[in-house]
Structure formats: C-alpha cells, structure tokens
Amino acid sequence: MFAAFLNIIKRDVTIALRRRGDILVPLMFFAIVVALFPLGVGPETTLLKTIAPGILWVAALLATMLSIGRMFRDDYQDGTLEQWLLAPQPLVVLVLAKICAHWILTGLPLILVSPILAIQLHLPLSAIPMLMLTLLLGTPILSFLGAIGSALTLGVRGSGVLVSLLVLPLYTPVLIFGASALTASIVGDPVAGHLYLLAAGVVMVLTLAPWAIAGALRVSLD
Amino acid sequence: MFIYKYAAPRNFYRLAGFLVPVFAVLTVVLLAVGLYMGFFVSPPDYEQGETVRIMFIHVPAAWMSMFIYAVMATSGAAGLIWKTKIAHIFAAASAPVGTVFTVIALITGSLWGAPMWGTWWEWTDARLTSELFLLFLFFGYMALRASIDDPRRADRAAAILAVVGIVDLPIIHFSVEWWNTLHQPASVGKIGRPSIHSSMLIPLLSMALAFNTYFLASVLIRARTIILTREYNKRWVTELLNRRRNPS
Numbered sequence: 001m002f003a004a005f006l007n008i009i010k011r012d013v014t015i016a017l018r019r020r021g022d023i024l025v026p027l028m029f030f031a032i033v034v035a036l037f038p039l040g041v042g043p044e045t046t047l048l049k050t051i052a053p054g055i056l057w058v059a060a061l062l063a064t065m066l067s068i069g070r071m072f073r074d075d076y077q078d079g080t081l082e083q084w085l086l087a088p089q090p091l092v093v094l095v096l097a098k099i100c101a102h103w104i105l106t107g108l109p110l111i112l113v114s115p116i117l118a119i120q121l122h123l124p125l126s127a128i129p130m131l132m133l134t135l136l137l138g139t140p141i142l143s144f145l146g147a148i149g150s151a152l153t154l155g156v157r158g159s160g161v162l163v164s165l166l167v168l169p170l171y172t173p174v175l176i177f178g179a180s181a182l183t184a185s186i187v188g189d190p191v192a193g194h195l196y197l198l199a200a201g202v203v204m205v206l207t208l209a210p211w212a213i214a215g216a217l218r219v220s221l222d
Numbered sequence: 223m224f225i226y227k228y229a230a231p232r233n234f235y236r237l238a239g240f241l242v243p244v245f246a247v248l249t250v251v252l253l254a255v256g257l258y259m260g261f262f263v264s265p266p267d268y269e270q271g272e273t274v275r276i277m278f279i280h281v282p283a284a285w286m287s288m289f290i291y292a293v294m295a296t297s298g299a300a301g302l303i304w305k306t307k308i309a310h311i312f313a314a315a316s317a318p319v320g321t322v323f324t325v326i327a328l329i330t331g332s333l334w335g336a337p338m339w340g341t342w343w344e345w346t347d348a349r350l351t352s353e354l355f356l357l358f359l360f361f362g363y364m365a366l367r368a369s370i371d372d373p374r375r376a377d378r379a380a381a382i383l384a385v386v387g388i389v390d391l392p393i394i395h396f397s398v399e400w401w402n403t404l405h406q407p408a409s410v411g412k413i414g415r416p417s418i419h420s421s422m423l424i425p426l427l428s429m430a431l432a433f434n435t436y437f438l439a440s441v442l443i444r445a446r447t448i449i450l451t452r453e454y455n456k457r458w459v460t461e462l463l464n465r466r467r468n469p470s
Binding site for chain 1: 302355358359361362365366369370374375378379382383385386387389390393394397398400401
C-alpha cells in the first residue's frame, strides 16, 4: 500500500519534470497576477504594504485554481483512474498520493517563489518567513479542496470554469486565516491562533477530503 | 413503514399533487396575516423606526436560505446512502428556491443596512458575508447539476458537493466572524437585543411559517415536474398524460 503511494507520487513528479510547462505556467500566472495589482492600485509603498498579504494570498488561490482542473484529467482520459478503482489498494490511499504529488508540483514551487513577489510588494523582510509558513499550511488545504472539485467535474463540459465556481467559495476560510496571520505578524499582533486554525484545517482536509474525493471519482467513473 | 411507499416516484407524484394546494393556501393565509401585522399593526421600533419592518422579510428569508441548504445537503446525503431517487429529486428542486431566498435575504439586508449602518454593504458583518458565500455555494450546486447530462451522475455529484458545502459553511461563517473581531470593525451601530414584543413576534413567526409553506409548495411543484421529465417513458406517466389529453 505504501509502495503504491510512493509510486504514484514518483510517477507524477517524473511526468511533470518531463513536461515542465505544467509546473511553470501556474507560477508565471502567480507572478503576473501579483504584478498587475500595483499597476491597478498605484505604486504607493504604504498602500502596497498593507494590501500585500491579501494580494499574495488571492494570487496563490488563483494559481492553485488554475492547476486544479488538470489534476485528474489525464488519468481519466487514458483510463488510469479506472485501473485505480480495480486496484487492490484502497482508492483513498491512491487519491492521497495524487494530491501529495499535486502539492509538491504546485504548492511547493509557489511557496519557494513567494519571497521574490513579496519583496516586489514591499512586504517587510521580517514577514517573509511568516508568509512562507502560512503558505506551507494553507496550500495543502487548497490542493485537497481543489481535488474535490476536480473529481466532481471530470469529463464535464466547461469543467475549467465550473471548478472555480465550486471550489473558490470553499477556499474563503484559508484566505482569511492565511492573510490575517500575515497581517497580524506585520503589525505585531499574536499569530498563533491563525496558525493553529490553519493547521486544524490541514488535519481536517487530510482526514475527510480523501473520502469525498474517492466518492466523487466513483460517481464520475460510473 | 408507510413512508417507503412514497419513495416511489409515482406515489410521491400523487402525494405531492395533494399537498401542493394545501401548502399554497396556507402560504396565502400566513402571508396575509404576517404582512398585515408587520406593516400595519406592529409599532415602529424606537431606534430603527419604520425600517425595522424590513426585518419581517429579511430574517425569515435568511433563516430559510440556510435551512434549505441544510435540507438540500441532507436529502442529497440520504439519496447517496439509500439510493432513493426521490431524495435527489427533492434536493434538485430545493436549490432554486433556496437561491431565491438567499437573494431576498441579501437584498433586504443591504436595503436595511443603507439607512441603519449608512452603507449598502458591510464586510465585517459575518452574517451578511456568509450569506453571500451561501449564494455562491447555491450557484455552484446548480451549475454542477446543469453541466452534467446524466441525471443519476448529476444527482450523486451534486449531493457530494452539497455535503462538502454544509461542512464548510459554518467554517466560513466563523472565519468571517473571527476575522471581523480581529479587524476592529469601524463602529457599525450594533443594535442591542431587547426581548421581542409579541406585536413583532407574531408577524415574524407567521412570515417564517409562510416562507416554509411556500418552500414546500414550490418544491413539490418542481419535484412533480422533475419526476415527469425523468420518468416520461414509464407507463404510468403515459397513462397520466393520455388521461389529461382526453378526459373521458
């Protein structure tokens, strides 16, 4: 079971490394969205500093959104998912591996490039570890919730836009706690509460979401 | 148990046909009482003046919007567990009605907010904001249903989405609430809660009941239509339609 788990992650990472565009496009999207905000609201340092946490988090949400539609699509089209249903390993474990791979390929790069974008937005350097920490706790939740939407819309017409309609409302708590933690750390307020809530969110999606995703995959492949 | 009998679409169709007029009449009576009491009998509030009368529509609509989402998720879950068609049909029929109540709650809320808070929209009010996200959840539910052609798959996919939504809805609500306490809300005039007088309680309750009976009546009408479209090739539907066409 654990071998299957690792194999799926290894396979997904290998495929993605051979088609680097899949990893890079959401990252470029992240960078472009962040670059658009100063042009839209004006270059004032103080204003940018106050809205930077919100911009970074909304951009991270949208970038994850962009990659979510593809999560199960290739495996759906080439029949891999049907093999998963027949596999001796529980579907939940396979789904968990798929999401871990997705996080490694989109969440992790997002966290790694976020400091550069934060500096562009004049976020204080001291706040960057907190930015990365909130993203570290928040992006897995985004991957899990996104996977639910992705599994529900497999093979459905117009699934790209549909997925964002289904999933973005579910993302609100992550945005609120992620961005508030960052803002709180900049103004010197206690941040532990937000981080605990984000961590609680991770635990919750880690335990509950795979079941919903497995159920959704069974419905979609019926 | 006799209730199983009505899990069959055919029997449910007949039962619904009997219940719709009952709920429709109840709705008209309760609405008449509630609106008359609310607009003419109940006194204006000493702080909010005549504006308080918006509450007789706003509060029951907000209750209904959340109640209907819960009904939708529960009957979707029931449909997933017991594989009953009727539960899914009931959930499908509830969604548009719930959406309408959500829209009413949002519009009346913002109409009330304009004179009371001095703004049409107040992000720090957790109830208003989570109501907005409830609307988005309803939209997502209906959009997912609309884009899947196979009704069985649409039923089950939508049910899973509704269950996920009902888990997330309280989280959204409380996250907005905590967010707002952390943001130190710009002095929104919070109105105290004096114990409600019966002259206001009666119209409020009768409006709430009227909205409930309206919900039931309209859901049953919708459910009947859905049953007919889904079962159109069954014999009982053909017979029913033939009887309609040439009543002997």
